[in-house]
Structures are given as C-alpha cells and as structure tokens.
Amino acid sequence: MRTMKLGTTNLEVPVIAVGCMRINSLDKNEAERFVQSSLELGANFFDHADIYGGGQCESIFADAVHMNDDVREKLILQSKCGIRKGMFDFSKEHILQSVDGILQRLRTDYLDVLLLHRPDTLVEPEEVAEAFDQLESSGKVRHFGVSNQNPMQIQLLQKYVKQPLVANQLQLSITNTTMIKQGFNVNMENEAAVNRDGSILDFCRLNDITIQPWSPFQYGFFEGVFLDNEKFPELNAKINEVAAKHNVSNTTIAIAWLLRHPAKMQPVTGTMNISRLADCVKAGDVNLSREDWYAIYLAAGNILP
Numbered sequence: 001m002r003t004m005k006l007g008t009t010n011l012e013v014p015v016i017a018v019g020c021m022r023i024n025s026l027d028k029n030e031a032e033r034f035v036q037s038s039l040e041l042g043a044n045f046f047d048h049a050d051i052y053g054g055g056q057c058e059s060i061f062a063d064a065v066h067m068n069d070d071v072r073e074k075l076i077l078q079s080k081c082g083i084r085k086g087m088f089d090f091s092k093e094h095i096l097q098s099v100d101g102i103l104q105r106l107r108t109d110y111l112d113v114l115l116l117h118r119p120d121t122l123v124e125p126e127e128v129a130e131a132f133d134q135l136e137s138s139g140k141v142r143h144f145g146v147s148n149q150n151p152m153q154i155q156l157l158q159k160y161v162k163q164p165l166v167a168n169q170l171q172l173s174i175t176n177t178t179m180i181k182q183g184f185n186v187n188m189e190n191e192a193a194v195n196r197d198g199s200i201l202d203f204c205r206l207n208d209i210t211i212q213p214w215s216p217f218q219y220g221f222f223e224g225v226f227l228d229n230e231k232f233p234e235l236n237a238k239i240n241e242v243a244a245k246h247n248v249s250n251t252t253i254a255i256a257w258l259l260r261h262p263a264k265m266q267p268v269t270g271t272m273n274i275s276r277l278a279d280c281v282k283a284g285d286v287n288l289s290r291e292d293w294y295a296i297y298l299a300a301g302n303i304l305p
Contacts, residue, residue, distance in 0.1 A: 006210050119150075171215055
C-alpha cells in the first residue's frame with residue numbers, strides 16, 4: 001500500500017489505518033483471518049482505544065495477531081485514552097494508568113502513537129506534559145497526538161507538551177464535511193459559513209498534523225452509512241459513475257475522495273469485512289480528478305457559493 005509520513009515524524013505509515021473498534025464482533029478464527037488479511041494487504045497500522053469493547057478489543061487483537069517480538073516489529077500500533085464513564089480524564093494519573101493497561105492488553109512494551117481521546121475541559125496541560133515525558137522517557141510511547149480537538153486546544157497543550165502532536169482524529173466523510181464547507185463560505189451569511197472548529201483543517205496543514213478521518217462512510221453521528229443508501233440517491237449515482245470510470249467499488253471511491261485532498265489525510269476504516277478493507281486499500285492507487293472530486297461534493301447536497 002502507498003505510504004506517507006505521519007505528521008512531523010519519520011514514521012512511514014500506510015495511507016489507510018485499520019480501526020479495531022468492532023473487532024470484538026468477530027469470533028477467534030474470524031479475528032485471526034481479518035488481522036492476517038490486513039497485513040497481507042499492507043495495512044499494518046492498527047487504531048485502538050482503551051474504551052473499545054471495554055478494553056476487550058485490544059486483547060482480541062493481540063490474540064489474533066499472535067503477538068510476539070517478531071510480530072510486533074511488523075506492526076504500527078496506535079491507541080487512545082481519556083474517555084471514562086460519564087467524563088473525560090486527561091489527568092497524569094489516568095493517562096499513565098491507561099497506557100499501562102493498553103500495553104498489557106496488546107502484549108507489547110510500547111505504542112507507536114498515543115492519542116488523547118476527545119477534549120477534557122478540566123485538562124491541566126502541565127499534567128499532560130508530565131505524563132507524556134514519563135511515557136516517552138520510559139519508551140512506552142514514541143509519538144503523541146489528539147482527537148477531535150480544535151486549534152486553540154492543541155495550542156494550549158503544545159504550550160506545555162514538548163513532544164510534537166502529530167495526529168488529530170476528526171469526523172470527516174463525504175456527507176460530514178463541516179471543516180471543508182466553512183473554507184468555501186468565508187465571509188458569507190449562510191449556515192455553511194459558521195466556523196465550528198476554528199479552521200482545524202487549515203491549522204493541521206500549517207502545523208504538519210496528520211488528520212485521521214474517522215467514520216469515513218457514516219452520515220450524521222453514527223446514523224448509518226451513505227453508500228447504497230436510498231436517502232442519498234444523487235450521491236450514490238455519482239459515486240457509482242466515478243467508480244465505474246476507475247473500475248473500482250464505491251467503497252474505494254469514498255476513501256479516494258478523502259485521499260484526494262492535499263492535506264494528506266489518513267482515513268481510519270471501521271469495517272471488519274476483509275473484502276471491503278481490500279477495497280479501502282485500493283483507494284491509495286486512485287487519484288480522482290478535480291472535476292470528479294467536486295462533482296461528488298456537490299452530489300452530497302453541498303453548495304458552492
């Protein structure tokens with residue numbers, strides 16, 4: 001699979017990240033087949049979180065990949081922490097405890113990337129800095145990032161955290177394009193002009209922070225997928241037209257649409273279907289024309305000013 005640099009690091013990663021939030025829906029044999037197929041496809045970047053399946057997903061993954069030192073060096077592992085029941089917690093104590101739990105479940109000595117999972121309004125960035133320093137010096141975490149954070153929140157953390165924040169997971173799909181719409185509608189009085197995220201798209205590009213779009217096939221907030229959905233006839237017709245032109249599936253085009261953006265994003269898939277994952281991987285070899293990118297954007301109901 002085509003690769004890219006993650007943020008400001010020298011870490012070479014696939015342009016597609018394999019999200020493991022649903023791996024607990026597979027039985028033991030299915031999980032083994034899925035992980036092995038991912039590796040055969042060149043998709044060796046796996047995204048986890050300590051809350052996925054209450055931690056069960058990380059344990060299932062470690063079993064499925066038959067984790068050992070040789071296997072570990074073939075993987076790029078990312079996990080997230082900071083969400084607790086009814087609250088967010090970026091305290092030093094919680095971050096350190098969470099990482100120890102993650103490493104134990106994944107049966108590894110280190111994470112390639114740790115992300116803070118959503119913003120915590122009670123964050124004390126000095127504590128985060130202490131936690132990150134301890135994790136880095138101990139070798140438990142090599143790179144750090146965030147999820148769903150706006151520019152000011154990132155800048156506040158970065159004032160104290162000496163490690164560069166190299167990734168930001170954000171919701172983005174063809175039907176969830178808030179961060180793109182606002183850029184088209186500067187100085188307009190319409191709804192699309194409302195700046196809801198502090199221009200996070202431009203901020204991440206300016207600061208070499210890799211955007212990792214999550215739920216790249218979902219519309220709304222986990223309301224369902226837009227592909228082959230009768231609620232989106234015009235969009236699906238256009239996607240299918242472009243897919244036929246490139247002789248690929250509609251799944252491939254949905255991911256290729258994200259990869260076409262010059263921000264050099266790394267979409268996080270969520271499928272546990274090996275065939276669909278293979279279609280996602282193929283998107284790395286599809287370069288949409290400007291005309292097709294805009295046609296898909298408009299077919300999703302977006303309007304250019």
